[in-house]
Amino acid sequence: MSVVSIPIVNKNYPMGCEDGQEGRLVELGKMVDARARQILDRIGPLPENSLLATLCIVLADEVRSRPTPTVTDADLREILARIREIKNKISQ
Numbered sequence: 001m002s003v004v005s006i007p008i009v010n011k012n013y014p015m016g017c018e019d020g021q022e023g024r025l026v027e028l029g030k031m032v033d034a035r036a037r038q039i040l041d042r043i044g045p046l047p048e049n050s051l052l053a054t055l056c057i058v059l060a061d062e063v064r065s066r067p068t069p070t071v072t073d074a075d076l077r078e079i080l081a082r083i084r085e086i087k088n089k090i091s092q
Helices: 022-043 048-065 073-091
Strands: 002-008 011-017
Touching: 002 022, 011 022, 022 048
Parallel strands: none
Antiparallel strands: 002 011
């Protein structure tokens, strides 16, 4: 397990992650930092706990507002065909 320091609005937060996932965690931290800064630019300075709560609500709303992907029968047939191809290659 690794620990990565993630800066969010000029404060570093140490976070644990699986080995090899450090880069992904840093990129996600950059996204969170950017979103937090957008919030602060819009509404002005906030105490850390208020910013955290606001940030969580905004990000949760964004996730919930995304359209749900649909899977068609054709998609499932294509996936099944690919699984069968892989199975055949493994069985040879």
